Amino acid sequence: xxxxxxxxxxxxxxxxxxxxxxxxxxxxxxxxxxxxxxxxxxxxxxxxxxxxxxxxxxxxxxxxxxxxxxxxxxxxxxxxxxxxxxxxxxxxxxxxxxxxxxxxxxxxxxxxxxxxxxxxxxxxxxxxxxxxxxxxxxxxxxxxxxxxxxxxxxxxxxxxxxxxxxxxxxxxxxxxxxxxxxxxxxxxxxxxxxxxxxxxxxxxxxxxxxxxxxxxxxxxxxxxxxxxxxxxxxxxxxxxxxxxxxxxxxxxxxxxxxxxxxxxxxxxxxxxxxxxxxxxxxxxxxxxxxxxxxxxxxxxxxxxxxxxxxxxxxx
Amino acid sequence: xxxxxxxxxxxxxxxxxxxxxxxxxxxxxxxxxxxxxxxxxxxxxxxxxxxxxxxxxxxxxxxxxxxxxxxxxxxxxxxxxxxxxxxxxxxxxxxxxxxxxxxxxxxxxxxxxxxxxxxxxxxxxxxxxxxxxxxxxxxxxxxxxxxxxxxxxxxxxxxxxxxxxxxxxxxxxxxxxxxxxxxxxxxxxxxxxxxxxxxxxxxxx
Amino acid sequence: xxxxxxxxxxxxxxxxxxxxxxxxxxxxxxxxxxxxxxxxxxxxxxxxxxxxxxxxxxxxxxxxxxxxxxxxxxxxxxxxxxxxxxxxxxxxxxxxxxxxxxxxxxxxxxxxxxxxxxxxxxxxxxxxxxxxxxxxxxxxxxxxxxxxxxxxxxxxxxxxxxxxxxxxxxxxxxxxxxxxxxxxxxxxxxxxxxxxxxxxxxxxxxxxxxxxxxxxxxxxxxxxxxxxxxxxxxxxxxxxxxxxxxxxxxxxxxxxxxxxxxxxxxxxxxxxxxxxxxxxxxxxxxxxxxxxxxxxxxxxxxxxxxxxxxxxxxxxxxxxxxxxxxxxxxxxxxxxxxxxxxxxxxxxxxxxxxxxxxxxxxxxxxxxxxxxxxxxxxxxxxxxxxxxxxxxxxxxxxx
Numbered sequence: 001x002x003x004x005x006x007x008x009x010x011x012x013x014x015x016x017x018x019x020x021x022x023x024x025x026x027x028x029x030x031x032x033x034x035x036x037x038x039x040x041x042x043x044x045x046x047x048x049x050x051x052x053x054x055x056x057x058x059x060x061x062x063x064x065x066x067x068x069x070x071x072x073x074x075x076x077x078x079x080x081x082x083x084x085x086x087x088x089x090x091x092x093x094x095x096x097x098x099x100x101x102x103x104x105x106x107x108x109x110x111x112x113x114x115x116x117x118x119x120x121x122x123x124x125x126x127x128x129x130x131x132x133x134x135x136x137x138x139x140x141x142x143x144x145x146x147x148x149x150x151x152x153x154x155x156x157x158x159x160x161x162x163x164x165x166x167x168x169x170x171x172x173x174x175x176x177x178x179x180x181x182x183x184x185x186x187x188x189x190x191x192x193x194x195x196x197x198x199x200x201x202x203x204x205x206x207x208x209x210x211x212x213x214x215x216x217x218x219x220x221x222x223x224x225x226x227x228x229x230x231x232x233x234x235x236x237x238x239x240x241x242x243x244x245x246x247x248x249x250x251x252x253x254x255x256x257x258x259x260x261x262x263x264x265x266x267x268x269x270x271x272x273x274x275x276x277x278x279x280x281x282x283x284x285x286x287x288x289x290x291x292x293x294x295x296x297x298x299x300x301x302x303x304x305x306x307x308x309x310x311x312x313x314x315x
Numbered sequence: 316x317x318x319x320x321x322x323x324x325x326x327x328x329x330x331x332x333x334x335x336x337x338x339x340x341x342x343x344x345x346x347x348x349x350x351x352x353x354x355x356x357x358x359x360x361x362x363x364x365x366x367x368x369x370x371x372x373x374x375x376x377x378x379x380x381x382x383x384x385x386x387x388x389x390x391x392x393x394x395x396x397x398x399x400x401x402x403x404x405x406x407x408x409x410x411x412x413x414x415x416x417x418x419x420x421x422x423x424x425x426x427x428x429x430x431x432x433x434x435x436x437x438x439x440x441x442x443x444x445x446x447x448x449x450x451x452x453x454x455x456x457x458x459x460x461x462x463x464x465x466x467x468x469x470x471x472x473x474x475x476x477x478x479x480x481x482x483x484x485x486x487x488x489x490x491x492x493x494x495x496x497x498x499x500x501x502x503x504x505x506x507x508x509x510x511x512x513x514x515x516x517x518x519x520x
Numbered sequence: 521x522x523x524x525x526x527x528x529x530x531x532x533x534x535x536x537x538x539x540x541x542x543x544x545x546x547x548x549x550x551x552x553x554x555x556x557x558x559x560x561x562x563x564x565x566x567x568x569x570x571x572x573x574x575x576x577x578x579x580x581x582x583x584x585x586x587x588x589x590x591x592x593x594x595x596x597x598x599x600x601x602x603x604x605x606x607x608x609x610x611x612x613x614x615x616x617x618x619x620x621x622x623x624x625x626x627x628x629x630x631x632x633x634x635x636x637x638x639x640x641x642x643x644x645x646x647x648x649x650x651x652x653x654x655x656x657x658x659x660x661x662x663x664x665x666x667x668x669x670x671x672x673x674x675x676x677x678x679x680x681x682x683x684x685x686x687x688x689x690x691x692x693x694x695x696x697x698x699x700x701x702x703x704x705x706x707x708x709x710x711x712x713x714x715x716x717x718x719x720x721x722x723x724x725x726x727x728x729x730x731x732x733x734x735x736x737x738x739x740x741x742x743x744x745x746x747x748x749x750x751x752x753x754x755x756x757x758x759x760x761x762x763x764x765x766x767x768x769x770x771x772x773x774x775x776x777x778x779x780x781x782x783x784x785x786x787x788x789x790x791x792x793x794x795x796x797x798x799x800x801x802x803x804x805x806x807x808x809x810x811x812x813x814x815x816x817x818x819x820x821x822x823x824x825x826x827x828x829x830x831x832x833x834x835x836x837x838x839x840x841x842x843x844x845x846x847x848x849x850x851x852x853x854x855x856x857x858x859x860x861x862x863x864x865x866x867x868x869x870x871x872x873x874x875x876x877x878x879x880x881x882x883x884x885x886x887x888x889x890x891x892x893x894x895x896x897x898x899x900x901x902x903x904x905x906x907x908x909x910x911x912x913x914x915x916x917x918x919x
Contacts, residue, residue: 222494
């Protein structure tokens, strides 16, 4: 199903008769056109022609008026209903004032369970069969931080394995993000609360941002993400976990739908060891700030100058 | 259940100026810990666990038993811990549990009784660094939110005090590869740590 | 002007049987590729062999190679218009025809690589948002579009003047020629910067990438032009002086020598003290962790280039058309491998997190790519037919 294919809606053509007949036919035709536009059809992915047109000819998120954003949110909800068979709520919760999000993981405590990965997949409506997982946990050789020696596909009977430690990696929400520079259409940018977001309805799928990311944090929908209807998380955000189309890039967005209303991200909640810490970098009394001030911290690939807002620390 | 059967002497602890405990709403226990000098105190509450204990109140049985202070393995019913896999023989039951008439209590290193919901103060006696980290968020978990009311999970939510070592468990499945592609097979392991193989080779000769 | 266009269409629709067979063959390849592309449009890029690990593949490999071919047209423009070589001036429009075909092919390779091609208009400033000058991809769009316009506009003006029976006014088009020369260098430099801008990919993150691109473009471009000119000699009555081919062969020789020197410089820098920046090139030339699918390709390419540079360096062999053609084919294919798959794919292996995941293009990818190449050949054939007809005076306004 190809979104955005275009046909001209039927327009009535007056054939013979007087002007009144012509105008009447025209009126009927216009009504028919309206009906065609309003009726869902398989050609537009189950959406109405009107929705498909409105989605195709849209403005950039930053240029949309509040009404236009609202209309876009409703279209997303209708599209999800048509595609997934589930009603969802899509919000556009703005960033909180005076907040820049920061994240820290205690490497001494991570056991490699990957509960964070599955929590994220469920919370963020990630395609179950498509490869996309925002978090990747690396099984590292004790004694080295050399990523070449990491095992991505570890599957022992139990973790932790002797002689290994575990390093989860996801989007670092860089403060000087190379991906934002790379995007030719400004489909990705950093929000005021520090999260680097993607507008899935603006991305053209060129994947240049993926080549620019030093942390392999950005992922592409090579195929339509499939989510079982009963597992859909219906609490969604426009820039966050609302269902995505194929052919666009996506990545960890610090669970905007949760964090902008004060809840912790799904990975933090899912982790049973408490290795993950999340908070406001601008609040001097926050846990994340205490960790940065009092624990031994490091960041990955710091020498590249990306200024990640994602730290690792040890006991 | 009633919020705090917190004895009055706990208020005496507040005289130390370092710790204050007070009865809190909704059965949580509120702690105030002084942070670094010059900074505001860190305040948090701890999710209570006492309600979920099976062998509570202890007094139900122990009221009718004589107190025996000999260090030993207990002969008990299934479920009630008989000994400790904690501390390698350096501690035993009564190191933490009260053996006075306050059967339902724990006690800290000062000998002062502590309600089971403030059991983390017992852990703090030996595990001070973890206690410090935990109270500031660098250890353990916070319930549900990153701002607003700060409720922490008590130590015993993760660590069974009678055998605190967390057992290894199976991980969730490894990541998939892209739909339609096969995982890479036949990987030869990486270079490893070069000097290690050298010394091992030398040692074996 | 309309009449010119009508006459142009009539010219390309007239031709001997071989001409039509050739066009028919190309059309068949295009049709096959279009069917593959439709499959890609309806199912998604999952029909390709790309993955999150190797997120650019055969399409972008061909794109990088073709931008080089397009830039190499400048090697005919400079002798023709700056040094006023009459012999080169006779074929310069053919070179610009190659440039047009190559740019169109390059742009098409980017379009078929997009996940949402219907959203390409998001790049148009105004209705869309164009991240210029920050995004190198935005720069590439600007320079390629400009280059296409220049290489359509200037030849169109010259042809139209000849069609009208007059001479084109040098004063009018010369500034654009100078612009086109600088622009040609810029398209390939920008394309090189597209890759070298990424510190996330140490294999590409070298200042040498820009010079390597130019050097290899000045090998593959002239090589292709030399072969094309000889085909034109064979199938038409158009006169092509041997001196033109000699000049191109000489340029090719120097460029290939320089390119091979760059390869030596890369190999030394990466292998003398091997660090994390060298893993990709080790994968390419030797394989890592037991995976080495590109190894036979790169050594073949290196071998081809070495044979080619030997032939070209030895004067009698360069002058001999048979050995020269062999050298051209070897060099073009060698550069195509080295700059295409040998450049793009190792940039993704290993991933920034150290994972080795290999890539093989699927039949769908190859089908779509073949169609784009066929379309490029077709465009060039039609343009060359028109250029030759006008230059030979067979198509004029006065009739």
